[in-house]
Amino acid sequence: MSETLLPDNATPLELAFSATTNETDRLGPVFEQVPIYDFTPPPRMLPWLVWQYGLGELSPYLPNLYDLIAEGVRWQRIRGTHASIFMGLGWLGYSGRIEEEPTWRRRWNRFQVELDRVRDRDLPDLQRIDGIVSLSPPVRSIFSRGYAGYDIRAFITSKSRASGAIYSDHSGVTLPSIGAKWSFGRAYDFERQLTEAELTALDAWVPPVPEGGLWVDDDNLWVEEDFLWAVPGIQARRDAITAAVVAYRPWLRFDNAQGDPIGYRRALIHPVAVSATGEYEVAGAKWTTLTSAPTAMILRGRTGFGDGAGQTAASVSIVFGGGPVAGLKSGLLWLAPDQFSGGVALSGTPVSIPFGLTVRERCTFLLTF
Structure with missing residues (x-):
């Protein structure tokens, strides 16, 4: 009889039952010849x-x-x-x-x-x-x-x-x-210096004044000056340009590789100045909203979940002014190409933004002049 695993106090009936049901003697030799496939199975x-x-x-x-x-x-x-x-x-x-x-x-x-x-x-x-x-x-x-x-x-x-x-x-x-x-979410930051032609198109161009800011050094015509006497010339110029630009309703236009618009997203614009505790961080510096003596502007827009899903933007442009075509609600944040009209568009900035159903894409522009 094969060796049993029953304890020493097993009864004769238990020993007999174990012996009659134990197939080790008959199957054991065959089982030993079966290869173990768990490690290198075919x-x-x-x-x-x-x-x-x-x-x-x-x-x-x-x-x-x-x-x-x-x-x-x-x-x-x-x-x-x-x-x-x-x-x-x-x-x-x-x-x-x-x-x-x-x-x-x-x-x-x-x-x-x-x-x-x-x-x-x-x-x-x-x-x-x-x-x-x-x-x-x-x-x-x-x-x-x-x-x-x-x-x-x-x-x-x-x-x-x-x-x-x-x-x-x-x-x-x-x-x-x-x-x-x-x-x-993904973030894209850009620095952009507004040109004379772009500011002229926005009716925001003001001729520059010398860095010293002295009125005696200003050689512009009086009819062209709209600075306050109490403000240094260079800062007064910044204030005038900033006030004219932020008065527009800005949008971001996303174009595909063929240059066709994918859609327009509502953006916000704020006058800013450098600050150690600023709420914006662009170009290695922190900026805070400042209306009294701004040195630049921050323009930011963030797409919604699903905006432009399935398409890839090859460039993003700032559009000042414009908005929904007649018959659409004025509060829409994302507009298809055929839903937008008007506005002054600046030249595009190259990007690669694959729009999706679960991602919000944020574009931030630091605008200087």
């Missing part, structure tokens, strides 16, 4: 090993079955931890930081992931990220949002500032068949 065995290990749910994220078996088993051992989420994101070429909801929230089991970069494509990247991240955490946890570059949080009474929050929910949009919300 291709025909791979689907069966995937089924045996229960790795079918991971196959959309690791289509190479050899990688799936090697990595999937490791992932299963740590599933339900932060490490499993990071491992899954690594398969897709991303990494991130996990943020869990505070315990005092009603939906305390939700969590967000701050990705290390903006997603490459809306689809299929976000489907894959949502799928692998949703499979990795504990059963009680729910993946609610992914973001990078643009993160505005919901307003919480007594816990956040209303000026930097959204009253309804965190920033972002959802896509069909994907459970999580997505919020991405």
Whole structure:
């Protein structure tokens, strides 16, 4: 009789039952001749090993079955931890930081992931990220949002500032068949010196005065001067140009590689001056809004989620004035090419902006003269 694993106090009935059901004597020699395929399985065995290990749910994220078996088993051992989420994101070429909801929230089991970069494509990247991240955490946890570059949080009474929050929910949009919300953003900064021709077209050109700012050095005609006597000439010129330019309603026009407009986005413009605590940071310096003695202007526009989705902008231009054609609401922030009319357009600045459903693109111009 084959060696039994029963304890010493086993009864005769138990020993007899073990002996009659033990197939080791008959199958043991044959089993020893079967090669172990787990380490170097032939291709025909791979689907069966995937089924045996229960790795079918991971196959959309690791289509190479050899990688799936090697990595999937490791992932299963740590599933339900932060490490499993990071491992899954690594398969897709991303990494991130996990943020869990505070315990005092009603939906305390939700969590967000701050990705290390903006997603490459809306689809299929976000489907894959949502799928692998949703499979990795504990059963009680729910993946609610992914973001990078643009993160505005919901307003919480007594816990956040209303000026930097959204009253309804965190920033972002959802896509069909994907459970999580997505919020991405990119920023593009440009320096632009307005030329005499451009300022003339805007009816904002004022001839320059010497740097010293002395009236005795000014050789312009009196009929051309509109400076205040109490303000130095060079600053008075800046004030006059700035006031004339910011009086316009500015727009950003995005053109494709063929030079055709993709759309227009409403922008804002402010007179600014350098400040160590300024709210804008462009060209290696901080700038703050200043109406009394500005030295430049900041013009900024940010597209909305889905504006121009599927197209790529090759240049962005500033358009002063203009707006919706007759019959459209005046408060629209994004206009298609056939919905915009009028305005004075400046020459375009080369860019490469791939518009998407989940990304807001921010363009900031530092305008000097």
